[in-house]
Amino acid sequence: MKNIALIGSTGSIGVQTLEVIREHPDRFRLVAMAAGRNIDLLIEQVKEFQPQIVSVANEEDVSTIQQLFGDRVQVYFGAEGLCEVAVHKDATFLMNAVVGSLGLIPTLEAIKEGKDIGIANKETLVTAGHIVTSMAKEYNVQLLPVDSEHSAIFQSLQGNRKEDIERLILTASGGSFRDRTREELVGVTVSEALNHPNWNMGAKITIDSATMMNKGLEVIEAHWLFDIPFDKIDVVIHKESIIHSLVEYCDKSVIAQLGTPNMKLPIAYAMSYPERLEFNQEKALNLWEIGTLHFEKPDVERFRCLQFAYEAGRIGGTMPTVLNAANEEATKHFLEGNIEFLSIEEHIEKALERHEVISHPSLDHILEVDKETRAFVRSRIE
Template identity: 45%
Template sequence: MKELAVLGSTGSIGTQTLDVVRTHPDLFHVSVLAANTNIERLLVQAEEFKPNAIVISNPLAGASFRKVYKGKAEVIIGEKGLREVCRRDDVDLVLVAVVGIAGLLPTLEAIDAGKELALANKETLVAGGSLVIEAARRKHLLIRPVDSEHSAIFQSLLGQDHKGIHKILLTASGGPFRGKTREELAHVTLGDALKHPTWNMGMKVTLDSATMFNKGLEVIEAHWLFGTDYDDIEVLVQPQSLIHSMVEFNDGSIIAQLGNPDMRLPIQFALTYPDRLPSPSGKFVDWRQIASIALEIPDYDTFRSLKLAYEAGKSGGDAATAFNASNEEAIRAFISGKISFLSIFDVVENTLNKWAVSPIRNYEDVLRADHKARESANQEIRRVSL
């Protein structure tokens, strides 16, 4: 029986993680549930899984939760609770699925405590990749990626010498606006952007997929996870979401991981590695229904997010931190109706054009860069606001 801490249990990845736990109740127990504000869903989860501890990082939501919760779990309020539970003796594996830079400190804490780590938070590696990878090396700890693309690369590299990598081929669905021109995207609404053709994800990830900032974040994430140069990471559009990513080796061989677009599959593999258990969905690819598999080159001009990601990654230091923070602010402004869809790209590009790169030596450097980039992005948002 493996004891799990699910950080971000009420979000898309968190709820699907609990689906996996339901499928294998004899293998997993949820020792810790952690959420930010969704106390209604958290109450339901707490009743079903009966954790030993519950974290609510938002103080107001935490106070409300404490008033209505009747269970026996220890209730911890505040973001510090996310770090504290990573060191508990009754936790074997920490799954980090909180949104944004809030995932960085718990990740570092879990690594320092020597816990098994399943990482579903892109921003942790984008904003503080050098800190996380160095910490994992010191502890000889393997980071198990949960993103479908990075799980695919991870699986394709099992038993392989990483020195033999020629290129990582990172696939993208293309999102709801694949093939659209800038002119066609000029009047995109929030509802339009949330209609992903193949994946069921949370709002932030779905919007990032629509802009392809999601793929830009994943390029940077792949660089840190697999130690691969940016010039050796190529993005390909695979609209059926069957090929989740590929690795091309120096001898010309390519190993790919394919499967249905179901996040429970990479989640389960991250929890059970190196073992493979029966599918949590019970569904398999029916190859008789698939006449061909399509691959396309991304439109780097319309979806400038990819160019910006490569530029930020190659710049090093805190440039990727600024890339992530300015995108988060731009997405927030789009959701609230302050800026147009295309202005998301403008906000990030203008923020990075003004950015003076500084080195990242510690967590404080990440916070400083994150705060500075958000201020700069909000200045741009005010300038281009509708």
């Protein structure tokens, strides 16, 4: 029995993590969980899974949980609450399913406690990859990828030597606007941007998919997870989302992981690694039913955010922190209807242009740069 701590329980990855736990009660037990503002869903989750501690985003929601569950559940809130859940004494595995750099500090605290981490929160590695990976080595903690692309690479590396890797190839669906020109992106609505053709994801990740920033962040994440230089990480648009990513080796063999677009599979693999879980209700992938798979190289002039990510990753230091913070802030304002879709990349570009890089930032440097970048983007919008 593996005891699970989950942060981000009411988001897309969090909900599907709980589905895996529900379907395999002999393998997993939820002991601690944290959510944001979806208190109604959180209450239903607490009733079903009966964790020992719960955290909410806002202090005013603490009393609601306490009145319903009394002494059966300890209740925390805010950033401190996320850390309390992440380091719970009975948990051996933390699923980091929050969206944004909010997941960084809980991850570091869990690593210090020797807990293996399921990384569904790519911003943790984008923002502070050098700190997270070095600390994981120091405390002998496994960082197990949950993004479908990184899980595919992780699976394709099994039984092979790192020194034989020629390149990593991340696949991208292309997002909601993959068939539109830049001119056709002028004036697109939030609802249009959220209409992803393949995946059912949270709002922020869906917008990142539409701008291709999601893939850019995944390139930086892959660099840290697999210790591979950026010049050996490629991206290819694959509209069907059947091949989740590929690894090319020095003999030009290419190994890929295929599957239907279903996040439960990489979630379960991270939680059960090195074993695999059986999902009887999942439909088998029959390639003869798919018929044809399509691939094309992304146009970085069309998808400028992808180019921003490569450039920020190569520069390193605090530049990826700026990239992530500016993107989070701009995307938030697009979702709120305050800016146009194409303005997202404009605000990111301005934040990157003005930043003076700190080459080897401490955690304090990273947190300060993150805060300052968000304030800069807000000031431009306001």
